[in-house]
Amino acid sequence: MKGKILIADDHAVVRLGTKAVLNSEYPDIEVDLAADYDAVKEMLQDNNYRLILLDINMPGTTLTEMIPEIKHLQPSIRILIFSGYDQDIALQYIRKGAEGYLNKQCSEIDLKHAVHTILNTGYYYPAELIPVLINSKEEKKGVQALTAREFQIFELLANGYGNLEISNILDLQITTISTFKKKIFRKLGASNVVELCKIYAKIH
Numbered sequence: 145m146k147g148k149i150l151i152a153d154d155h156a157v158v159r160l161g162t163k164a165v166l167n168s169e170y171p172d173i174e175v176d177l178a179a180d181y182d183a184v185k186e187m188l189q190d191n192n193y194r195l196i197l198l199d200i201n202m203p204g205t206t207l208t209e210m211i212p213e214i215k216h217l218q219p220s221i222r223i224l225i226f227s228g229y230d231q232d233i234a235l236q237y238i239r240k241g242a243e244g245y246l247n248k249q250c251s252e253i254d255l256k257h258a259v260h261t262i263l264n265t266g267y268y269y270p271a272e273l274i275p276v277l278i279n280s281k282e283e284k285k286g287v288q289a290l291t292a293r294e295f296q297i298f299e300l301l302a303n304g305y306g307n308l309e310i311s312n313i314l315d316l317q318i319t320t321i322s323t324f325k326k327k328i329f330r331k332l333g334a335s336n337v338v339e340l341c342k343i344y345a346k347i348h
Contacts, residue, residue, distance in 0.1 A: 145173060148175075150178060150184070150195070151226075152184045153202060155199075169256050179202070181210065188218050188221075193221050198224065224243065225246070243267040246258045294324055294328050296314070298328050298332075302345075328340070
């Protein structure tokens with residue numbers, strides 16, 4: 145197996161330790177290192193990488209916006225979030241387009257398995273993350289069942305607007321808003337606005 149891998153992390157021990165593991169597993173793959181996000185962008189402009197192991201908390205980070213920025217520089221690169229943060233944070237990056245997540249507390253075996261999997265299949269998700277991803281996809285599928293008008297009202301409800309305010313904004317009868325609201329609840333399987341807000345948060 146050939147190509148290049150970039151390890152982006154602001155801790156030297158993590159960079160060097162991870163590189164040593166990957167060099168032993170993939171002697172034909174060149175492994176580069178970056179200590180901050182500015183270095184990441186420079187290296188992406190000068191090199192082609194199959195994979196980046198990306199720490200999400202390092203100098204210069206733009207948080208979740210790093211994902212589309214990296215994809216813009218190299219559309220075919222695979223992004224493995226390599227972080228000490230838990231899966232709830234990782235999900236935000238996966239929704240932006242990252243292909244996987246691995247906790248830094250993982251074993252050497254887990255690291256090798258994750259890199260092997262993402263290089264060969266295009267993605268890697270720990271077993272405990274898969275049910276959460278499936279639920280998230282189901283919620284997106286439910287939202288896609290909404291009509292354009294229903295989605296507009298769904299967004300307004302999720303952003304704290306009441307029936308009267310929505311009727312004024314959209315110039316519709318309040319009874320019409322109530323009817324739309326019932327349809328939205330039914331399609332999304334929600335019983336109150338709090339549940340709507342949770343669904344809205346998960347698709348953004």
